[in-house]
Amino acid sequence: MAESLALPRDTSNPVVSALTVIAVQLAGALFLRQFLLIDDWRLVIGLLLIFGAALVLMERVPSLEARVEAAFARHSRLALLLGIAIVLAFPFVLEGNTYALHLCVISMLYAVLALALNFQLGSANIPNFATGASYGIGAYASALLALNFGISFWLALPVAAVVATIFGFLLGIPSMRTRDSYLALVTIAFGVVIHQLLNNLEFTGGPNGLVGIPAPELFGHSFASPLVIFGQELPSQANFYYLSALLVLISIVFARRLHDSRVGLAWNALRTDELAARCQGINVTWYKVLAFAVDAFLAGFAGTIYAFYVGFISPDNFTFLVSVTIMTMVIAGGMDNILGVIVGAFLLTLLPEKLRAFSDYRILFFGVTVIVFLMIRPQGLFPQRLRRYGH
Amino acid sequence: MSELFLQQLLNWITLGSIYALIAVGFSLLFGVLNIIHFSHGDVSLLAPFLALSVISAIGSALGDAGSLGTFLLALLVAIAITGVIGVLLDLVVIQRFRQAPAMMALVATVALGIVLRELIRHLFPNGSNPHAFPRLVEGNVTLAGFTIPLFSVTVIVVSVLAVCALFFMLNSTRLGLHIKAVSQDRDAARLMAINPGRIFRATFFVASAIGAVGGLFFSSYAGMARFDFSIDVGLIGFSAAVVGGLGSMPGAIIGSLLIAGLDTLVQATVPNGASYRLVFVFLLVIGVLVFRPSGLMGRSLVEKV
Numbered sequence: 001m002a003e004s005l006a007l008p009r010d011t012s013n014p015v016v017s018a019l020t021v022i023a024v025q026l027a028g029a030l031f032l033r034q035f036l037l038i039d040d041w042r043l044v045i046g047l048l049l050i051f052g053a054a055l056v057l058m059e060r061v062p063s064l065e066a067r068v069e070a071a072f073a074r075h076s077r078l079a080l081l082l083g084i085a086i087v088l089a090f091p092f093v094l095e096g097n098t099y100a101l102h103l104c105v106i107s108m109l110y111a112v113l114a115l116a117l118n119f120q121l122g123s124a125n126i127p128n129f130a131t132g133a134s135y136g137i138g139a140y141a142s143a144l145l146a147l148n149f150g151i152s153f154w155l156a157l158p159v160a161a162v163v164a165t166i167f168g169f170l171l172g173i174p175s176m177r178t179r180d181s182y183l184a185l186v187t188i189a190f191g192v193v194i195h196q197l198l199n200n201l202e203f204t205g206g207p208n209g210l211v212g213i214p215a216p217e218l219f220g221h222s223f224a225s226p227l228v229i230f231g232q233e234l235p236s237q238a239n240f241y242y243l244s245a246l247l248v249l250i251s252i253v254f255a256r257r258l259h260d261s262r263v264g265l266a267w268n269a270l271r272t273d274e275l276a277a278r279c280q281g282i283n284v285t286w287y288k289v290l291a292f293a294v295d296a297f298l299a300g301f302a303g304t305i306y307a308f309y310v311g312f313i314s315p316d317n318f319t320f321l322v323s324v325t326i327m328t329m330v331i332a333g334g335m336d337n338i339l340g341v342i343v344g345a346f347l348l349t350l351l352p353e354k355l356r357a358f359s360d361y362r363i364l365f366f367g368v369t370v371i372v373f374l375m376i377r378p379q380g381l382f383p384q385r386l387r388r389y390g391h
Numbered sequence: 392m393s394e395l396f397l398q399q400l401l402n403w404i405t406l407g408s409i410y411a412l413i414a415v416g417f418s419l420l421f422g423v424l425n426i427i428h429f430s431h432g433d434v435s436l437l438a439p440f441l442a443l444s445v446i447s448a449i450g451s452a453l454g455d456a457g458s459l460g461t462f463l464l465a466l467l468v469a470i471a472i473t474g475v476i477g478v479l480l481d482l483v484v485i486q487r488f489r490q491a492p493a494m495m496a497l498v499a500t501v502a503l504g505i506v507l508r509e510l511i512r513h514l515f516p517n518g519s520n521p522h523a524f525p526r527l528v529e530g531n532v533t534l535a536g537f538t539i540p541l542f543s544v545t546v547i548v549v550s551v552l553a554v555c556a557l558f559f560m561l562n563s564t565r566l567g568l569h570i571k572a573v574s575q576d577r578d579a580a581r582l583m584a585i586n587p588g589r590i591f592r593a594t595f596f597v598a599s600a601i602g603a604v605g606g607l608f609f610s611s612y613a614g615m616a617r618f619d620f621s622i623d624v625g626l627i628g629f630s631a632a633v634v635g636g637l638g639s640m641p642g643a644i645i646g647s648l649l650i651a652g653l654d655t656l657v658q659a660t661v662p663n664g665a666s667y668r669l670v671f672v673f674l675l676v677i678g679v680l681v682f683r684p685s686g687l688m689g690r691s692l693v694e695k696v
Contacts, residue, residue, distance in 0.1 A: 125494070182684060363509050364509035367503070
C-alpha cells in the first residue's frame with residue numbers, strides 16, 4: 001500500500017521520457033484537430049475506433065500507462081509549457097474553419113461546467129441535477145445587466161458569478177438535511193423551477209429569451225471582429241476561444257488547488273463515509289453547502305461567456321437535459337479526475353455534432369452510447385486515482 | 392359555486408389517481424431493488440402508443456377498428472406488453488447495475504428514458520406529432536343535481552381497484568410475501584430458497600403494468616398521446632413517490648394526492664396558473680423535503696456502521 005501512494009520512480013532515460021511527453025501531447029492535439037475538421041461519418045467512426053483502441057491498450061498494458069504518467073510527473077513544467085503553446089497555436093492550424101473553432105469554444109465551456117460539477121459529484125458524491133440552472137442564472141444575470149443597464153462584459157462577469165453563487169447557497173440549504181435520492185430530487189426540482197420561471201417571467205423575455213447581447217470589448221477591440229495576430233487574421237470566434245481557454249485554465253488551477261487542500265480532503269472524506277467524517281470533526285453541512293456554491297460560481301462564469309458569445313439565450317439552453325448531459329460528462333469521463341472530466345466534456349459535446357449525418361437519430365445514438373459506456377466501463381474513461389503524496 | 396367546487400374536487404381526485412398509479416411503481420421498484428428507475432415514466436407512457444398500434448393493426452386486419460371490444464382488447468394488450476418491456480429493460484440494462492453505486496444506475500436509467508422516447512419518435516408513424524387518444528368513457532351521470540363525467544368515475548374506480556389489488560398481492564399472496572422478503576434482506580431471502588432474480592422480474596412486471604394503466608389514463612385525460620409527455624408525468628410521479636417517502640405505498644398515494652391538489656388549486660385560482668403550475672408543485676416538493684428529509688411516510692434513514 002505504501003508504495004502505491006508514492007509516484008512510481010522513473011528510471012528511464014530523461015531524454016526518452018521528455019520525448020514521450022512531447023509525443024503524447026502532440027498526438028492528442030493532432031487527434032483533436034482531425035476530429036474537428038472531418039465531416040464524413042465513416043472517418044468519425046474510424047477516429048473513435050482509434051480512440052477506443054488507445055483505451056484498450058492502456059487497460060491491457062498498465063505499465064505503459066504508468067510510464068507515461070511517470071514521464072509527465074518528471075517533466076511537469078515541460079508538459080505545462082507545451083500544453084499552453086499547443087492551446088495558443090491551435091486556432092492557427094484549424095484552417096480558418098469557424099465551425100471547428102465554435103465547437104472548441106462550446107466544448108471548453110462544457111469542460112468548465114463539468115469541472116464545476118466534479119467538485120460535487122466526483123469529490124463529495126453529491127448528486128446535483130441543477131448545474132444547468134446555475135449556468136442559466138449566470139447567463140441571464142449578465143445578459144440582463146448588459147441589456148438593461150449597459151454594463152460591460154468585464155463587470156457583468158463577476159456580478160453574474162456572484163448571483164449564481166447566491167443561488168447555489170440557496171440550493172445548498174435544503175441539502176443540509178436531505179441525502180441521496182431525496183437530495184437528487186431537490187436539485188431536480190430547483191432546476192425545473194428555474195427553467196419554468198425563465199420561461200414564463202416577462203423580464204426574461206419568456207420562451208423567446210433575450211436577443212442582441214453586445215459582444216465584449218477589450219482595449220477598443222470588439223470581440224465580434226476578427227482577431228489579427230502576427231499579421232495573420234483569425235475568425236472572430238478566436239477571441240472567445242482564447243477567453244474560454246483562459247477560463248478552463250483558471251478552473252483547472254482552481255480544481256487542483258482545491259483537490260490538494262483540506263477542503264478537497266474533507267469532500268473525499270464525505271464521499272467515503274459521511275458519519276465517519278462527522279466523527280473526525282469535519283463540518284459536513286458547511287462542506288456540502290460549499291460544494292454547491294463552488295459549482296454555481298464556476299457555472300455562472302461559463303454562463304456569462306456563453307451569453308456574450310452567442311448573443312442570444314433562451315430557456316431551452318438550460319433545461320433538465322443540459323444538467324443530465326453535464327452529469328454524464330463527469331461520470332463517463334471519470335469522477336474526481338480532472339483530465340478525465342475534460343475529455344468526457346469534449347467527447348460528449350463533439351459526438352452529437354459529428355454525428356449530424358444521422359441527423360434525427362443522434363439523440364437516440366447519444367442515449368445508447370451513454371448506456372453502453374456505463375455498462376462496459378462503469379468506472380469511467382479515466383478512473384479516479386489514489387491520492388499521491390510523492391511530490 | 393358549489394358546482395364549480397365539485398368540478399375541481401373531481402379534477403383533483405382524478406389527476407391524483409393517475410399520478411398515484413405512476414408513483415406506486417417508483418416506490419415499489421425502489422423498495423425492492425433499491426434503485427431509482429428513472430425511466431419508469433417513459434415506460435408507463437409507452438402504453439398509449441402501444442394501444443394505438445394495436446388498434447390500427449386490428450383495424451387493418453379485420454376492418455373493425457371502431458368497436459368497443461377492439462378498444463378494450465387494445466388496452467389490455469398494451470398493459471401486458473408494457474409489463475414485459477419493463478422486465479426486458481431489467482434483463483438487458485438495469486440488472487448490470489445491481490452492485491454499482493446508486494448514481495450509475497440513476498444516470499443509466501435517465502439515458503434509458505431518452506432512448507425510449509426517441510424510439511417512439513422514430514418507430515411510431517409521425518411519432519413527433521401529438522396523436523389523438525380517445526376518452527375511455529363518454530357521457531355524464533346526474534347525481535343530486537350535479538353532473539359528473541363518467542370518465543372521472545371510471546379513472547377513480549379503476550385506480551382504487553388497481554391499488555387495492557396491489558395491496559392484496561403484497562400482503563396476502565405468496566409472491567407478495569416473497570417480494571417483501573427480498574426487499575427486506577436480499578441475502579436472507581436467498582437462504583430461504585427465494586430466487587431474487589425472479590422476484591425482481593415480477594416486481595418490474597407489476598410496476599410497469601400498473602404504470603401502463605396510469606399512462607393510458609393520462610393520455611385519455613389529455614385527449615392525446617405525445618412522445619414527450621413522459622418527462623413531466625415521470626418527474627411528477629417520481630416527486631410524488633419521494634414526497635410520500637420512497638418505498639412506502641400509502642406515502643406514494645398521499646404524495647400524489649398532495650401534488651395533484653396543489654396542481655388543480657393553482658390552475659383554478661392563480662392568474663395564468665397553468666404556466667406556473669410546475670413552479671408551485673416543485674416548490675412544494677422542496678418544502679416538504681426540507682421539513683421531512685425522508686418524505687412524509689418514509690422510514691428515517693438508519694445507518695449501519
